Amino acid sequence: DVVLTQTPPTLLATIGQSVSISCRSSQSLLHSNGNTYLNWLLQRTGQSPQPLIYLVSKLESGVPNRFSGSGSGTDFTLKISGVEAEDLGVYYCMQFTHYPFTFGSGTKLEIK
Amino acid sequence: EVQLVESGGGLVQPGRSLKLSCVASGFTFSNYGMNWIRQAPGKGLEWVAYISSGSSYIYYAETVKGRFTISRDNAKNTLYLQMTSLRSEDTALYYCASHRVDYWGQGVMVTVSS
Numbered sequence: 001d002v003v004l005t006q007t008p009p010t011l012l013a014t015i016g017q018s019v020s021i022s023c024r025s026s027q028s029l030l031h032s033n034g035n036t037y038l039n040w041l042l043q044r045t046g047q048s049p050q051p052l053i054y055l056v057s058k059l060e061s062g063v064p065n066r067f068s069g070s071g072s073g074t075d076f077t078l079k080i081s082g083v084e085a086e087d088l089g090v091y092y093c094m095q096f097t098h099y100p101f102t103f104g105s106g107t108k109l110e111i112k
Numbered sequence: 113e114v115q116l117v118e119s120g121g122g123l124v125q126p127g128r129s130l131k132l133s134c135v136a137s138g139f140t141f142s143n144y145g146m147n148w149i150r151q152a153p154g155k156g157l158e159w160v161a162y163i164s165s166g167s168s169y170i171y172y173a174e175t176v177k178g179r180f181t182i183s184r185d186n187a188k189n190t191l192y193l194q195m196t197s198l199r200s201e202d203t204a205l206y207y208c209a210s211h212r213v214d215y216w217g218q219g220v221m222v223t224v225s226s
Contacts, residue, residue, distance in 0.1 A: 039213060041157075048207060048216040049157065060214060092157055094213060099171045101147070103132040 002026055004093050006085055006104035013083045013112045021107045023093035025074040029098070037097040042076045043106075044089040052076065052091075085111055114138035116208050116217035123223045124198055134191040134217055136210030144167075145211030150192045150204035150218035160203070161193065162211070176202075198224045206222070 002086035003026040013019050029036045040053040051060045056076060066081045080087055088111050094105040120132040132148070148160040159184040170182055181194040188224045191208050205219040 002177065003146070010130070041213065042194075048218055049209075051212075051214045054212060054214070090156075094157070094159075096211075096213075099162075100173050101161065103157040106156045 001100055002029070002095055002098050002102050004095060004102055004104035005106050006018070006091075006093060008104070010108045010110065012110050012112055013080075015083060015085060017083050018079065018081045019083055020080075021078045021091055021093075023071075023076040023104050025076070025095060027098070028073045029076075029095050030073060035097075036072065037095055038069075038071070038076050039094045039095060039096075040067075041092045042087075042089050043092065047089075049092065069089070080109075081092060081107070085103065087111075114215050116210075116215055118206065118208055118220035119218045120221045121206065121220035123225065125226050126199060126224055128198055129196045129199065130192070130222060131195070132193040132206055132208075132220055132222070134193075136189045136208075138193070138214075140205075140216065142166075144215075146182075146184065146191045147209045147211065147213065148180075148182060148191075149207045149209050149213075150202075151207070152204045154203075155204075160206070163191070188196075195222070196223075200224050201202040 005024045006023045015019040036056050038056050041049040043049040068079045090106045090108050115137045118134045145164045147162050163182045179197045183192045203224050207219045209216045
């Protein structure tokens with residue numbers, strides 16, 4: 001199975017600070033069709049996860065452009081350029097290039 | 113508005129069965145592959161099963177293979193998860209979600225305990 005290693009497990013940020021979350025895969029997430037199926041999700045406390053980024057760097061509809069995704073192969077990054085209070089929660093990366101689909105262990109973003 | 117509404121959860125004894133349903137609206141359900149994803153209390157997300165739009169392709173996590181069955185009825189816009197031989201470690205909030213996980217339900221709780 002593909003293991004997604006997310007770091008850091010916890011992130012403490014001030015409002016306006018820019019932060020990054022890393023997601024490293026145990027194998028390449030490049031599919032034979034040329035796509036890389038790596039998504040980022042945010043789960044706020046008590047809520048269902050919500051999609052932020054798909055195909056590594058494409059912003060989901062309605063997601064603020066302070067969120068951005070980058071990377072390729074096995075190394076991926078989610079960046080928040082100017083954290084806002086509503087961004088607190090747990091961030092997950094997820095891959096569905098290979099079965100079984102797998103999630104990272106999550107990064108909890110806390111606001112100072 | 114896209115909606116996925118799960119139902120069928122509850123408290124069940126180990127070894128017993130339960131069937132979850134997920135009713136979709138606001139999008140063309142028959143065009144979408146669908147997932148079941150679960151989250152144990154205080155834990156992260158775990159993918160459980162996937163079914164393609166026409167039910168031709170079905171995949172399971174090893175932890176549930178042979179015990180859970182995913183299915184769908186496109187005429188009823190409904191996704192199912194038949195769970196048998198339930199174990200305490202199956203206790204979780206179960207979400208249905210679209211293939212690309214751009215649509216999620218609110219989740220339904222399954223508690224396996226004697």
